Amino acid sequence: RLLIDVKGEQIGQINGLSVHHSGEHTFGRPSRITCQSFPGKEGVVNIERKAEMSGSIHDKGVLILSGFLGGRYAREHSLTLSASLAFEQSYSDIDGDSASCAELLAIISSVTELPLRQDLAITGSMNQRGVVQPIGGANCKIEGFYDVCRNRGFTGEQGVVIPEQNLENLMLEDRVLESVGRGEFHIYTVERIDEAIDLFFEPSVEEVDSRMESVLEEMAETARNLQDEDEKGEDESV
Amino acid sequence: RLLIDVKGEQIGQINGLSVHHSGEHTFGRPSRITCQSFPGKEGVVNIERKAEMSGSIHDKGVLILSGFLGGRYAREHSLTLSASLAFEQSYSDIDGDSASCAELLAIISSVTELPLRQDLAITGSMNQRGVVQPIGGANCKIEGFYDVCRNRGFTGEQGVVIPEQNLENLMLEDRVLESVGRGEFHIYTVERIDEAIDLFFEPSVEEVDSRMESVLEEMAETARNLQDEDEKGEDESV
Amino acid sequence: RLLIDVKGEQIGQINGLSVHHSGEHTFGRPSRITCQSFPGKEGVVNIERKAEMSGSIHDKGVLILSGFLGGRYAREHSLTLSASLAFEQSYSDIDGDSASCAELLAIISSVTELPLRQDLAITGSMNQRGVVQPIGGANCKIEGFYDVCRNRGFTGEQGVVIPEQNLENLMLEDRVLESVGRGEFHIYTVERIDEAIDLFFEPSVEEVDSRMESVLEEMAETARNLQDEDEKGEDESV
Amino acid sequence: RLLIDVKGEQIGQINGLSVHHSGEHTFGRPSRITCQSFPGKEGVVNIERKAEMSGSIHDKGVLILSGFLGGRYAREHSLTLSASLAFEQSYSDIDGDSASCAELLAIISSVTELPLRQDLAITGSMNQRGVVQPIGGANCKIEGFYDVCRNRGFTGEQGVVIPEQNLENLMLEDRVLESVGRGEFHIYTVERIDEAIDLFFEPSVEEVDSRMESVLEEMAETARNLQDEDEKGEDESV
Amino acid sequence: RLLIDVKGEQIGQINGLSVHHSGEHTFGRPSRITCQSFPGKEGVVNIERKAEMSGSIHDKGVLILSGFLGGRYAREHSLTLSASLAFEQSYSDIDGDSASCAELLAIISSVTELPLRQDLAITGSMNQRGVVQPIGGANCKIEGFYDVCRNRGFTGEQGVVIPEQNLENLMLEDRVLESVGRGEFHIYTVERIDEAIDLFFEPSVEEVDSRMESVLEEMAETARNLQDEDEKGEDESV
Amino acid sequence: RLLIDVKGEQIGQINGLSVHHSGEHTFGRPSRITCQSFPGKEGVVNIERKAEMSGSIHDKGVLILSGFLGGRYAREHSLTLSASLAFEQSYSDIDGDSASCAELLAIISSVTELPLRQDLAITGSMNQRGVVQPIGGANCKIEGFYDVCRNRGFTGEQGVVIPEQNLENLMLEDRVLESVGRGEFHIYTVERIDEAIDLFFEPSVEEVDSRMESVLEEMAETARNLQDEDEKGEDESV
Ligand SMILES: [Ca+2]
Ligand SMILES: [Ca+2]
Ligand SMILES: [Ca+2]
Ligand SMILES: [Ca+2]
Ligand SMILES: [Ca+2]
Ligand SMILES: [Ca+2]
Ligand SMILES: [Ca+2]
Ligand SMILES: [Ca+2]
Ligand SMILES: [Ca+2]
Ligand SMILES: [Ca+2]
Ligand SMILES: [Ca+2]
Ligand SMILES: [Ca+2]
Known part of the structure; x- marks a missing residue:
């Protein structure tokens, strides 16, 4: 049984959406993605890749995240960060890059310790x-999260975040459309990751960025202090 | 013959539970997992992986442990730790992540030098x-440890620790249930690793964590002093 | 749907041109290449290679870029740079070296933060x-970008940049030649990368080079300051 | 022809015992294991592994040695040691972990420069x-070393060291049992490695450990002095 | 079309000679080898090897170059050099060691910035x-460069450099021999690399070596100054 | 044609002996082994291995050399050495460990710059x-070097060095035995590498060792001075 939260907030934990195949049947399902981060030198650690459970396209998606993080946060500060990403309770290979927005949000939450909404899922x-960028399987992914929320009871705040470009070809089942019409479930579209940051975190994008920068600064300082103390200790002993 | 302790306490040694197949017969058996740790830069060393005797899912489980340890203990302290994990007397490939709770406890015991109860096994x-998270084969794993304890004679304190979610589908043999009823053998369920830390260690979780932090601090200091002395030595010679 | 800009300017983003096969049909298509760069030690990071989606000839092309950058900018300054290159929305293997001019321009733009023209594509x-050096498939690549520009409406400034040596064997369709004749679309040829730098960037090659050098200097300084502060901190504490 | 000593003492050299197959015949034979150690960063170097002549179980056995050494000697001192282990005159793959006690003794002898008895072999x-832990092939391994000693002439001190748990199933040939009865050859059993240290080295386990610690300290100092001199030299030149 | 210069001088660029097969026909062709070098830690970078386009014998040839450079220039100076070698416009695997003299000359030219004669080719x-050491295919390699020079017009200075030992078995076509007789084309033989250095560079071997040493010294100093400035900056701030 | 010297002395160059097969015919042939060494961190560089032209047994032999060098020279001094070993003009895979004595002598000669006798070959x-330790093919290896010496003319000093243990089974052709009887050619046997050092170098083993130690000391100092100057330079600028 999958452990999934569909309400409240958590740090370093987000609901991704994936497509599964069972015989001829195709269905969507939420998957829990987590991140743990701490001062270090490894950068973004793709646990699935290290365990040889990640396909090339997923690997590429995570490498692109590293590029994004480097360009956005590391031009002035060195990124002395290890951020460890995992698909929890996933026992087969992961491929595709449709989780990369979810993964970025999990990293930011883990670094900043700002909580992420659990009543939203993102692809x-x-x-x-x-x-x-648009992804495949939008319909069944949305329906997969919709069904989990319906089974556990709607809060009225639940919904999914999808790429803007996927909107035009969306062909959702009537029951979902009607539910959306009734305001039980929401579909948000985003063109840039900043819009997703805004949806998932309480504070504004600027506040998130500024918190991100100050924590990265602290982490660099932690790494430094560990060396500092060494040299201070030496001074004291003279 | 397997070397297993079913009473007393030991540092850096724990009883895991694994499933074995012999022809059409499936049975559970305890397996001794050990950890040795010391100041270093390797982090969690998965000996089975280094020896190419570890499957992807086991690798992933150990990588997840590293993420957990990093996030819990390394945000303020750098993890200058080598913690070497092994399945003792195991001569074939290990797979699955059902030992990851046991492995974490062995690491914490080895770092803190706080002993672990040997009259419990955990999956x-x-x-x-x-x-x-729930795992497979709970019934035969429990029965495997039950049988070893019965053969060696019950102490009244022996038992197994299993994930909370495995409780509902448990279908143990009557002889085990009756024995549990008689208080000869115990089945504990846990939802979070902290509950397992509490069961296996004498001190409270807070005390274990605080000991963990102070040893990690000492280890970082040991690493530093080795450099310090170098520089002090130089000062003396001036 | 591919996300491509055919007007305006962007930093770290360029239109490359690639050939695709669909059954017996061969056609050209623009592809978005991006670069993110920041102080680091990795040099040019070929994301496709790291994801095992890059053929040997593409790998060689990127290694040649690294040699070029080293010889041009790193004789006096150490290259403390990570420059992460990706073919965006590309889900299959990349091979060939016909994108190496485009990749170099993306790197320079990302480092200098000088924008690149989006109304040009280059092969x-x-x-x-x-x-x-000359490349294959020039005709269909040119036609591929021509078609995208025509569909979105000509600005009068759009065009492609190709190797001088490809000019003599060019056999473009009449509609393209006529459009070029009408000044709707342009074909530029270059013998050296400096000519391409001049076409894609507003400032002169000398200005681009001088900006490149000053940013690389700044990046080296950022790396240094991170260490400096450590040692300053120590001085303060004496 | 194998070069084996069956009397006297040597530093960094020990008699292991291995099983060989020739057609349908199975026989034991001593094998010379050597270690060379010096200040360094490589830890235990498994030469067979580096030469791709070591199976997974042998690799695991050597990794377990590293864990043991780390936990026993490196909690207070950093292990700035390279200890290079080889099976001499062995031209085919090594597997199994039955040499791990022998390997540990060779490492300790090489580091401490305390000699090992050559009139004993260990499995x-x-x-x-x-x-x-118990191992396989105990009977033919014992007989293999017995035969070499008998051929070269008994000294009255020769014998083998085996795991305690192998004693109960031992089925030695009468000629060996009678020889043991006559005091020509000895069979020692050990439950913990400390007992084997005591048998192979003249000094007590405590003395061996203390020598081990002081040499590891010296090695760390050698590594430091090499840097010290650098800085001292600088002082002199001011 | 291959880009080849057959007159003038260039820095870091040389004409090698390779043998190609087309059906049953075998022919020689010049190939452009380039080198870019700068302060760094990578030593000789074999781009073909990094792109998995280099056979073992070519790899060995380049490793032998590194040994030669180390022994000749690095006994007194540390080789803080990255020298990036590539066969330009070569899209298939390279093998054989017959380019190693050419590669060494390209490295020396790139480091010293002394130009290499383009009217000579070397195998x-x-x-x-x-x-x-002698190589195979000398006849067709010589004829390959001869034909390119004849097509572009003889300067009277053009020619090839071959190993002394290849002279005795040379069986050139009459048209080449006659051309050599007329002084249109030259064949030089060398026994040691110093003779080739003398032929390709204007200055004497001693001058080339002395320039090589002073640039390597400068490169080491550049690497140092980058650190110096860090520490100077710190002094200023006190 | 192989380049082999059979008289005089050379630094870093030695005659090894190898066995070759041509159809059903087996014959011995000398092979030139060279070493170049310089201050560095790579230790013994097995060029054949790096080029994937070395079998496991050859690899193991070179790793054993590294262990020997570490234990003999690196207990007091850190081995800041790169020693690059190659079989010259060898274009197929090398295997077996029968060249390891030759390789060690080439390393010592290269480091100390003491010349090696070229009128001897060693296996x-x-x-x-x-x-x-004894090796295979002794007869044909000896005859192979004998034939090269006879062809080029005996000096009266030429000969081969073989392991003591190979002497008893030696079955040389009569022409070789008679030549040895006439003092035209010599066969030396060695039990320890020190005897081979004594035969190949003019100075005594003690002098070679002492030179080895002083050069290793110098190399470590060169490495240090390169850093020293950095820090001195800084002092001057204050
Ligand atoms: Ca939207
Ligand atoms: Ca918000
Ligand atoms: Ca419970
Ligand atoms: Ca407790
Ligand atoms: Ca042009
Ligand atoms: Ca311009
Ligand atoms: Ca005993
Ligand atoms: Ca003793
Ligand atoms: Ca000549
Ligand atoms: Ca000259
Ligand atoms: Ca002798
Ligand atoms: Ca001598």
């Missing part, structure tokens, strides 16, 4: 410059 | 945020 | 000394 | 906590 | 001690 | 403690 890939 | 995987 | 390989 | 695996 | 392997 | 493997 969408992003490029190195923060542009959100 | 269960955990995620990067410390949530314990 | 051509370059050697370690900056000489532009 | 047995050990775990990360120093517990000696 | 020949060298050993770690600078001895030039 | 023999050695273990980590300097013991010379």
